[in-house]
Amino acid sequence: MFYFKKSCSKKLTTLTLSMLAICGTTAFAQLDVKTTQSGTKNTFDPTLLTTDDSDTASQIDTKKTSSDTATIKSLEKSGKRYTKVDLSEYAKTVNESIWSPNMKVNSAMTVKIQALLDQHHASVGAIDGGWGNNSKNALANFQRMKNLPATGKMNQETWDALSVGADDVLVSYTITQDDITKFGKLPSSVEARSKLSDLGYESIQEKLAERFHMRIDYLTKINPNKKFVAGESITVVNTKDAFEGGFDKIIANTATNTVTAYQGDTLMASYPATIGNSKKPAEKGVYSLNSKVKMPHYRATVTKGDSKQTFILPPGANSPVGVVWMSLDKAGYGIHGVSNPEIIGQPAPIGSIGLSNWDVLELYANVQEGVTVEIK
Template sequence: MTIRRPAPLAVLAALPLLAMAACGDNDRDRSRPEATSPANDEASRLRQSIESATFTPPAPDTDTDTGSGANATADSSGRGGAVSGELPDQARPDPAMVRVQILLDRSRFSPGIVDGLGGENTRQAIAAFEAANDMEVDGELDAAVFDRLTSGDTARVLSDYTITEADVAGPFIGTVPDDLADMAGLETVGYTDPLEALAEKFHMSEALLEALNPDVDFGRAGQTIVVASTGQPALDGKVARIVIDKAESSLRAFDADGKLLAFYPATIGSGEMPSPTGTHTVRAIAPRPNYTYDPSRVSYGEGGSKVIVPPGPNNPVGSVWIDLSKDTYGIHGTPEPAKIGKTASSGCVRLTNWDVEQLADAVEQGVTVEFT
């Protein structure tokens, strides 16, 4: 699906957040399925391996570049032909990589989606972590990086989570339409199903969530599942300056004293539709934005009629729009977190929904945005 820039005036008309169903106790079984099947036995071993993972140098003839969650599997959603709880051999998560990605996420050096597969976003996050910690910068996961991450954060990287009534309340839309006109006919562009919602809540690929929790009905409240303990708390201060590196496909947020608050992988424009240049400012922040395609105001697309798509996490601009002083440009979320940094945009800066939400909470009108 092509992501198009919205017209800010329409985007800023964000719809109010709908009240979620209250969480509450019920009489349903809250226990995780016992490890009585091969799939559950394998999941139990994977969980233990992630928590106890140590760094082991790869064999000399081993290709350690596993790609990314977007291209290492047949389907980046984790549903490409794999039975629930199973992964094709080429997409099996590396326990040490899962641990590292979660620790990077908690340190605010976002690897994007946590999938245990590594890839360019993880390399960029490691490089940013190395630079911030005065280490040799090469973006490679080695013993020094692993030791620094694990010694600085000794808390468990997986945690139990009980699915709530709110998690399964939806609304879920089944399939996200490809056509904007069809999308505009929806009341909200919600998650496709509870699996997608839960995976995004914990910054995970659906494949990894299923591998950790085989035989689970993610649409049933009361079940306890194992998830990435990302947490990703609020940034340590207010953002005063944002630097967007086009060559690196990244966004860095700094406070007024120049301290790095966060690093995020990003999708930034394309050759045909480049992002802005120079310095701009944040004009406004819109949670749950709608998306407007107005052919009279933009230079991309195939003409047609004006279309307004309602809010929702699978809206073309995701869950948040940070409007820039450069008209029709912004920093926003995405319906496809596994593709961050691997595809093109129509000139805007695209982050995962959870990263842009964290950034937006620390950004105010007038913050400087530099494109380099």
């Protein structure tokens, strides 16, 4: 069985970990994880970037627009391209897992719960088979959606609601030639990045991990000996379709690092988030969503000692604000994507409310300008 630990570390070594039990018990496992560059995120350090909230100038360069739709389309692919034939033994084990009281924690059950929560729009962020705060908060929010006691722990009533009519959570996907676009390691400096035409994915593994809501190292781990080339079938998460229906209120909770979306008083979706930044917390209050931009050009300010330099960074999945920026009516505040979904749930170096690229796209599609956004 596979066990993974939530981490914002760029590289994993031998891990000794304890997984918090979903049903109240604790399991221990040890796993040697050997990752290659294809299983790690880029080395860019966004802590170099600063924002000046006293300046009403936008962080987004609205004079520049992007014609790149390929990245958005890649993230928004529907589940119609999946198949359920020739599944791996691991995929079959996960799909056939059924929760029962007092069962021992195992990664197959954990992955299934994470994927089912994702399908019900209670996102856990990047699915990895490790149970942490993002998963616990997602489970509690799902329970709220179903008017169940929001304990964040699995029980029979919650399992019945989560699994009713459930489809396979791991499926097979055949890599297409369209998936094989130009990849390459991005430079680490802000100045060098500003000279590029886009900040796209560095590897096919990174691209597919985001499309299928997975950590890169988990994707590569459950697809051993795969070369990730066109025509090859791999095991991925069945992400189903994005939410449709609209939200009229958004709440960003700084205590739980979650964003919840409502229709009236009814909770419809939830997302793990980075709220505030590493230099100061987000200012609590009620705001209004001013504007929405896909594939934004980001105005990055680099501070070195007493000097500051400003660079315009091109759009892309590895932009500091990901593939979406939605500004609030407070200077420097916005809801945006992040270049590294592994940091979700922790204070971010920039921005105010950061979500994974796939979650922020779902939110983007369901809110209009003028929607109330509360930070509490």
